[in-house]
Amino acid sequence: MIDFTNQTVIITGAGTGIGFAIAQALAKQGASVLLNDFDETLAQQAAETIRQSGGNCVACPGDASDVAFVRQLVDTAVTTFGQVDVAIANAGITVFGDLFTTTPHAFETIVNLNLRGSFFLAQAAAGQMRAQGRGGSILFMSSVVGHLAHPGLPVYSMTKAGLEMLARQLVIDLSPLGVTVNAIAPGATLTERTLDDPEYIPIWSRITPMGRPANVADIVNAALFLVSPASRHITGQSLIVDGGWTSVGVPPV
Numbered sequence: 001m002i003d004f005t006n007q008t009v010i011i012t013g014a015g016t017g018i019g020f021a022i023a024q025a026l027a028k029q030g031a032s033v034l035l036n037d038f039d040e041t042l043a044q045q046a047a048e049t050i051r052q053s054g055g056n057c058v059a060c061p062g063d064a065s066d067v068a069f070v071r072q073l074v075d076t077a078v079t080t081f082g083q084v085d086v087a088i089a090n091a092g093i094t095v096f097g098d099l100f101t102t103t104p105h106a107f108e109t110i111v112n113l114n115l116r117g118s119f120f121l122a123q124a125a126a127g128q129m130r131a132q133g134r135g136g137s138i139l140f141m142s143s144v145v146g147h148l149a150h151p152g153l154p155v156y157s158m159t160k161a162g163l164e165m166l167a168r169q170l171v172i173d174l175s176p177l178g179v180t181v182n183a184i185a186p187g188a189t190l191t192e193r194t195l196d197d198p199e200y201i202p203i204w205s206r207i208t209p210m211g212r213p214a215n216v217a218d219i220v221n222a223a224l225f226l227v228s229p230a231s232r233h234i235t236g237q238s239l240i241v242d243g244g245w246t247s248v249g250v251p252p253v
C-alpha cells in the first residue's frame with residue numbers, strides 16, 4: 001500500500017477501463033485526481049464514483065489528442081489542486097487495419113492521440129513540475145504490441161513502440177528535474193471494451209503462459225509502483241505486464 005496523500009495526478013482516458021482503475025486506486029491511496037475522458041458523461045460518472053467512495057477526484061472532459069486541451073489539463077490541475085506531481089498519459093486508441101487498408105484519417109487519429117497527446121501532456125506536466133522544483137513522475141501507457149508485431153495493428157504498434165522510446169529519450173530532459181518517466185506495456189487486459197469479444201478470455205487464456213489475460217488490477221499495481229517514491233531510481237523503462245506472452249509470442253488465432 002503506497003501513500004499518495006498530497007500528490008496530484010492527471011490521468012487521461014480514465015472514464016473506463018485501465019485508466020479508471022488506476023485513477024480509483026490512486027484516489028483510494030490519498031491522491032487528488034484530475035480525471036480526463038473524451039466522453040463527458042463517462043468522465044463525470046467516473047469522478048463521481050471515486051468521490052462516493054471517499055476519493056478526491058474532479059472530472060475534466062475533453063480530447064487528449066488536442067495540444068491546447070492537454071495544456072489546459074495541467075492548468076486545471078494547478079487551479080483545482082495547486083500542483084501536479086504525476087501525469088499518466090493513458091488515453092490510447094486502436095483502429096484495426098493492415099498496411100493496405102489504413103487510411104490517412106485512421107493514421108492521424110491514432111498518432112494524434114497515442115503519440116502527440118502523450119508527448120504534449122508530458123511537456124506541459126513536466127513544465128509545471130520544473131516550476132514546482134520537487135520532482136514528479138510521468139507514465140506512458142504502451143502495449144505488448146510495441147514489442148511484438150500483431151496482425152492488423154501497424155499504426156497502433158508503431159505508436160506504442162514510439163512511446164517507449166520517448167520514455168527513454170525524456171530521461172535526458174527530466175532526470176535533472178528529479179522527474180521519472182516510464183511506460184507500462186500491458187498485454188491482453190480485461191476491460192469493458194475487450195470483454196465485448198466473447199472469444200477474448202478463452203483465446204488469451206490459452207495462449208498466455210500464466211493462463212489468463214490480465215485484470216486491470218495487474219496493470220494498476222504496476223502503475224502505482226512506477227509513479228510512487230518506491231521507484232524513484234527507475235526511469236526510462238518499460239514494464240511489460242502480460243503474463244509472459246511476449247516471451248513466447250503465440251499469436252491470438
Ligand SMILES: NC(=O)c1ccc[n+]([C@@H]2O[C@H](COP(=O)([O-])OP(=O)(O)OC[C@H]3O[C@@H](n4cnc5c(N)ncnc54)[C@H](O)[C@@H]3O)[C@@H](O)[C@H]2O)c1
Nearest residue numbers: 013015017018037038063064091092141143186188189193
Ligand atoms: N485493454 C487492453 O487489453 C490494453 C492492452 C494494451 C494496452 N492498452 C492501452 O491501455 C490504455 C487504456 O486502454 P483501455 O483498454 O483501458 O481503454 P478503453 O478503450 O477501454 O478506454 C479508454 C477511454 O479513453 C477514452 N478516450 C478515447 N479517445 C480519447 C481522447 N481523444 N481523449 C480522451 N479520452 C479518450 C474513451 O472514451 C475511453 O473511456 C490505452 O492506451 C491502450 O492502448 C490496453
